[in-house]
Amino acid sequence: MLVKKFATAWGVSGDEGEIRRVIADTVRPFVDQIEYDALGSIIAAKKGKRPGPKVMISAHMDEVGLLITGINEDGTLSFECSGGIDAKVLGSKPVYIGENRVPGLVRSGSECSGPYIDIGAACAEEAEKAVEVGDYAVFVTEFTNFGSGLIKSRALDDRVGCAVLAEILKKDYDIPVYGVFSAQEEIGERGAFAAAYLVNPDIGIVIEGTVCADMTHVEGYRQSTVLGGGPAISIADRTTYFDIKLSNLLCELAISNNIRFQRRRITGGGNDGGAIHLTGTGVRCVTVSVPCRYIHSPASVASLKDYEDTIRLISLFLEYIQLGGKI
Amino acid sequence: MSGLLERLSSAYGPSANEKAVAKIIKEEISPFVDEIRTDALGNLIATVKGGKKRVCISAPMDQACLIARHIEKSGKIRFASMGTDSPLKLINARVAFEGAVQGVVLRDDESKGADGLFIDIGAKSRLEAEEAVRIGDVAVAKGEYYERDFAVIAPALSTRASCACLVDIIKRYTKGQKYEAYFVFSCQSLLGARGMQVAARAIIPEAAISIDSVPAGESSVYPGRGPIMRLRDGSAAGHPDLIRAIEDASQDLNMTVERAVDLKEMSDVSGISRAGLDATAISLGYAVKNRHTASEIINVGDIERLACLILNVLDSERI
Numbered sequence: 089m090l091v092k093k094f095a096t097a098w099g100v101s102g103d104e105g106e107i108r109r110v111i112a113d114t115v116r117p118f119v120d121q122i123e124y125d126a127l128g129s130i131i132a133a134k135k136g137k138r139p140g141p142k143v144m145i146s147a148h149m150d151e152v153g154l155l156i157t158g159i160n161e162d163g164t165l166s167f168e169c170s171g172g173i174d175a176k177v178l179g180s181k182p183v184y185i186g187e188n189r190v191p192g193l194v195r196s197g198s199e200c201s202g203p204y205i206d207i208g209a210a211c212a213e214e215a216e217k218a219v220e221v222g223d224y225a226v227f228v229t230e231f232t233n234f235g236s237g238l239i240k241s242r243a244l245d246d247r248v249g250c251a252v253l254a255e256i257l258k259k260d261y262d263i264p265v266y267g268v269f270s271a272q273e274e275i276g277e278r279g280a281f282a283a284a285y286l287v288n289p290d291i292g293i294v295i296e297g298t299v300c301a302d303m304t305h306v307e308g309y310r311q312s313t314v315l316g317g318g319p320a321i322s323i324a325d326r327t328t329y330f331d332i333k334l335s336n337l338l339c340e341l342a343i344s345n346n347i348r349f350q351r352r353r354i355t356g357g358g359n360d361g362g363a364i365h366l367t368g369t370g371v372r373c374v375t376v377s378v379p380c381r382y383i384h385s386p387a388s389v390a391s392l393k394d395y396e397d398t399i400r401l402i403s404l405f406l407e408y409i410q411l412g413g414k415i
Numbered sequence: 416m417s418g419l420l421e422r423l424s425s426a427y428g429p430s431a432n433e434k435a436v437a438k439i440i441k442e443e444i445s446p447f448v449d450e451i452r453t454d455a456l457g458n459l460i461a462t463v464k465g466g467k468k469r470v471c472i473s474a475p476m477d478q479a480c481l482i483a484r485h486i487e488k489s490g491k492i493r494f495a496s497m498g499t500d501s502p503l504k505l506i507n508a509r510v511a512f513e514g515a516v517q518g519v520v521l522r523d524d525e526s527k528g529a530d531g532l533f534i535d536i537g538a539k540s541r542l543e544a545e546e547a548v549r550i551g552d553v554a555v556a557k558g559e560y561y562e563r564d565f566a567v568i569a570p571a572l573s574t575r576a577s578c579a580c581l582v583d584i585i586k587r588y589t590k591g592q593k594y595e596a597y598f599v600f601s602c603q604s605l606l607g608a609r610g611m612q613v614a615a616r617a618i619i620p621e622a623a624i625s626i627d628s629v630p631a632g633e634s635s636v637y638p639g640r641g642p643i644m645r646l647r648d649g650s651a652a653g654h655p656d657l658i659r660a661i662e663d664a665s666q667d668l669n670m671t672v673e674r675a676v677d678l679k680e681m682s683d684v685s686g687i688s689r690a691g692l693d694a695t696a697i698s699l700g701y702a703v704k705n706r707h708t709a710s711e712i713i714n715v716g717d718i719e720r721l722a723c724l725i726l727n728v729l730d731s732e733r734i
Binding site for chain 1: 430431432454455456458482484485487493495497530550551603606609610612613614616617
């Protein structure tokens with residue numbers, strides 16, 4: 089399963105080497121050209137038979153994780169989050185650090201010490217033999233099936249989107265389709281910003297894993313999306329007001345093809361769209377997301393049905409565009 | 416100007432959906448410009464050809480949005496607001512969705528700030544509300560247009576009066592000068608000058624003036640005191656060359672121009688700054704009271720004088 093393959097690869101924002109190799113090897117047989125830009129994004133081009141409209145589909149390959157910022161005298165490590173992680177979910181979580189996958193344990197510490205990572209080293213000297221400042225750490229989370237039709241893993245935001253994009257790239261289209269697996273989304277949409285300038289698309293589609301707070305203790309208007317409620321079509325977020333006509337078109341395609349869908353019902357957060365829609369002289373942009381419960385934490389949960397229906401919906405959208413449908 | 420201002424004020428045009436406003440403007444200015452087009456984000460860009468120097472005069476079109484995001488069993492419509500920092504000012508205001516549906520902003524929980532607000536469209540159940548409003552539909556403040564002497568009270572004046580001013584400038588602009596003049600009616604200005612950012616890249620101006628409102632009281636400006644020159648706001652500083660040009664024009668016209676510094680405000684100039692261009696820019700404006708409500712207050716004399724000021728700058732080739 090592509091989601092599992094992608095979600096188990098490593099790739100904290102700024103350290104996307106491993107996930108980049110896994111994704112590039114997966115999509116290479118299906119695309120005309122693979123390029124990497126200076127920031128580390130993959131630009132996988134399917135050139136099509138017609139000149140346009142040129143569609144860029146973006147899914148970010150980086151995940152939230154930790155970045156080692158210092159080695160303390162007592163052998164513990166200080167760290168910063170690479171990407172937004174709520175401090176509440178960090179305590180007691182096991183992590184792997186650096187290329188050698190050194191096991192560590194995040195502790196909340198005291199008000200005075202602040203949070204730290206324990207790697208079992210007795211002193212700074214011993215710790216320095218195992219890790220370096222600048223190493224990245226990922227959460228230790230097993231990928232498993234979860235309940236009925238759900239999966240649990242780290243990094244579903246946005247490996248689930250990467251998997252959707254890889255599936256989309258397996259099909260052929262008449263129009264040029266550029267799949268961008270972007271780097272550094274979680275630290276400010278940096279990868280997509282550069283990649284969008286290289287691709288210079290007419291239409292941008294962002295595929296995301298998004299906030300899903302469908303718990304009973306959360307008021308309906310704050311839930312954003314519901315697990316199993318289908319692909320979430322964004323309205324607006326902090327960085328983009330998504331193209332209204334194209335977003336409505338997505339809703340209509342879902343309705344006419346009996347795909348259960350939902351709108352993303354909060355306006356907070358941001359994604360690659362914020363960078364893409366403001367590149368050049370402006371790009372019409374939409375976002376379709378797979379809801380991910382407990383996003384930006386060591387373990388999140390997604391529905392396989394939502395994932396599969398997201399692939400279907402994006403495919404229908406591309407077919408509509410290449411058949412010359414009104415956009 | 417009043418007739419046009421009334422039509423612009425009552426047009427439906429939240430951020431990212433300004434097409435009805437653009438349509439009115441396009442009809443007004445088409446006979447006066449050489450080219451006119453709409454870009455991918457919804458900016459309306461008109462060109463009057465002439466000499467080589469590329470100048471850009473812009474005015475924002477959008478208004479604050481209340482985005483329906485959840486419909487409760489009781490039919491209450493919860494919304495997210497965008498383009499305004501004070502949705503609480505809209506309590507008891509009439510709001511209108513695109514089309515015919517209207518509602519009123521009410522509050523059921525004072526402790527929740529803006530989250531305690533909802534739109535009541537008079538529906539008795541979720542089902543009934545869903546027949547009228549879909550998630551993602553956007554409401555805007557609705558109010559009657561009222562004018563007495565020079566005072567105008569109406570919705571959306573804080574952007575649409577800028578549009579009326581720019582339409583007036585285009586109609587009176589003398590062709591055949593040293594400028595290739597670009598007139599931009601910008602989209603998504605209230606979301607952080609996003610429209611202007613991409614419009615500026617298409618135009619690549621050397622000098623730009625953006626016409627923006629300034630909230631009254633906050634920088635000692637007040638409706639009726641004349642045009643305002645913004646030396647600094649939260650996102651941009653007026654260029655010294657343009658400040659000098661405006662001062663020369665105001666002396667020539669014997670017109671008082673208020674100076675404003677307001678670091679809490681943002682204008683379309685920030686979009687021009689972010690576009691990565693070698694352009695001088697400044698924001699000129701007029702005072703507005705009660706901004707982002709159904710009853711914004713301006714003085715239409717300010718708008719007329721502002722148009723004269725900008726026309727003097729252009730006609731005398733001061734930039």
